[in-house]
Amino acid sequence: MAEEHKSSELQDIKELxxxxxxxxxxxxxxxxxxxxxxxxxxxxxxLEKVLKKLQEKEDSYKHKAEFLLLKGRCLSVAPDFSVAAEDCLSRAVKLEPGLVDGWNTLGEQYWKKGDLMAAKNCFTGALQQSKNKVSLRNMSMVLRQLPAADGDTHGKQVMESVDMARQAVQLDVADGTSWYILGNAYVSLFFSCGQRPQFSTQALSAYAQAERVDRAAACYPELHFNRAILFQYEEMFGSALGGYSRAAALxxxxxxxxxxxxxxxxxxxxxxxxCQKKGKVKAxxxxxxxxxxxxxxxxxxxSPDFRSWTGRVGSLESRPSSSLTHGLNGGVAALGKVVFSLASQDRMAFTFGMVDSEETCVVVMVYNTADSWGVLIGDTVVVPEPRVKRHSITHKDRSFDFKSIRVDSPLFLIVNGRTQNAQSLIVTSVSYKPQSE
Known part of the structure; x- marks a missing residue:
């Protein structure tokens, strides 16, 4: 009867x-x-209310693994590392090595402490006990943050991270946290493995699914912030501003x-x-x-032998920006003089304004540029087969309207009659906020 009472009390504590x-x-x-x-x-x-109730029972249960796990979980609800939580959880898994929740929560404490390898070992230990979504998604996050000897190693870690996040989703397709972490994994994959459009699309799809299936996940400030970074890189500026604003509110x-x-x-x-003032250059x-x-x-x-960034071979015809259509303009080139430039912001894009023969100014955003690369006022720039976009953005009673050309690499440009050298290219990487535990 006493055992039944203890079991009932522990169940009550677990519910709390x-x-x-x-x-x-x-x-x-x-x-x-x-x-x-x-x-x-x-x-x-x-937390303090629940902790007080736990402390009332401590004398009866302080040597029981399940109680130590519950106390450790309770203390782990706080965002920062807790020595007391680490101590409880370490004792819990020593007493009962099969406690999956114990290994997972202990791993999260090590992560908060900054000990990524210890965290990884805990999640590995939990997965050895049973395949579960919490360990899989935690492993996904840790793998992306572990230091790597080189780019290839990092790429492999990111690929493994995506696989872990996918497995977590497959175990419970209604868990928004797993979808959110899959979105983050795809963002890492996008920036570390060639910026392929399908990875960006998959990231945005995963974030949308997280919001769709889980109201709690829809309120993660990190989700809105991380997605906004991707929106900004994809030049979806209105959505980026909305995401940053939502994250700040939450x-x-x-x-x-x-x-x-x-x-x-x-x-x-x-x-x-x-752009409107043509760089303030005098008439x-x-x-x-x-x-x-x-x-x-x-x-x-x-030259008839010219090979553009799209792979097309053949000479290009110069066109003013007024005759360029939205999207890719094959077989033609945008040609103009630089009238202003803006330093790369957060290493997103080097931006400059270019005026064509009709004295129309268009904004050019060049991605993956080395810090040392740039163009000067008066330089002649050719953009082969330009990708054009019209931006019309309203946010917090402010409106912005301009036409831009996106260039994914400085190697795709001709500046003052010359192609750009390999030193002008550095692949962009961005930092985002991992999910708070």
Missing amino acids: VDELYNYRDCYFETHSVEEAARKQEDVTLE DPGWPEPAEKEKQLMEYLNNVTEL RRLRSMLSNLSTSSLGPCS
Whole structure:
């Protein structure tokens, strides 16, 4: 009878700890976004209540693995590393090595501590006990953060990370956290393995699925922030601004989303203003700059043997921006003079304005540039087979409207009649926020 009573008491404690996690993870189901600044304080208060009830039972259960696990889980609800949680969880898995939750939660504590290898060992240990979604997605995250000797090793780790996240999703397709972590894995794959469009599409699809199946996941500030970074890289600026703004609202204590939103707003404002004013170049100087703009300025692009970045072989015909259509413009080239440039922001893109023979200014965004690469006012630039986009963005009562050309590598450009050397290219990498545990 005593054993039945103890089992019942431990079940009651487990329900309290589960409710604590539910309170944290589903906070915005019972609170408005305006209360976001109070979330951590409210979670801490709930933690203290549950901890007090645990302490009342400690003398009876302090040597039982299940109680130590529950206390360790309770302490682990806080965002920072806890020595007490590590101690409880270490003792729990020593007493009962088959405790999958124990290994997972201990691994999360090591991760918070910054000991990635110890975290990985814990998740591996949990997977040896049973294949479970928590260990798989934690392994996915750790693999992406482990240091790598070289790019190939890192690429393999990222591929393995994607596989782990996929397996976690397959175990429970209704778990938004697993979908979110799969989205992050695809973002890493996109930036580390050739920026293939399908990886970006798969990342955005996974994030959308996380929101669709799980209201709690839809309130992860990290989801909105990480997706906004990808939106920004894909030049979906309105969506990026919305994502940064949502992340900042959901976690007011996290400064980076608001900073990113402000930076992007300033960037779009500068681009719009400089484009409208043609870089503030005086009319007489502009006419002088454009006077020597002719088909001879096409350089290598005028050769019948020219191979463009799309793989097409043949000479290209110069076209003013007014005759360029949305999307890829095959068989033609955009030609103009540089009238302004903006330093790369967060290594996203080197941006410059180019005025064509009709004195129309178009923005050119060049990705994967080395810090040392750039163009100067007055340079002649040819963009073979340009990809054109019209941006019309409204955010927080501010509007931005301009036409741009996207160039994925400086090697695709002709500057002052010359192709660019390999030293001008450095593959962009971006940092994003991993899921808080």
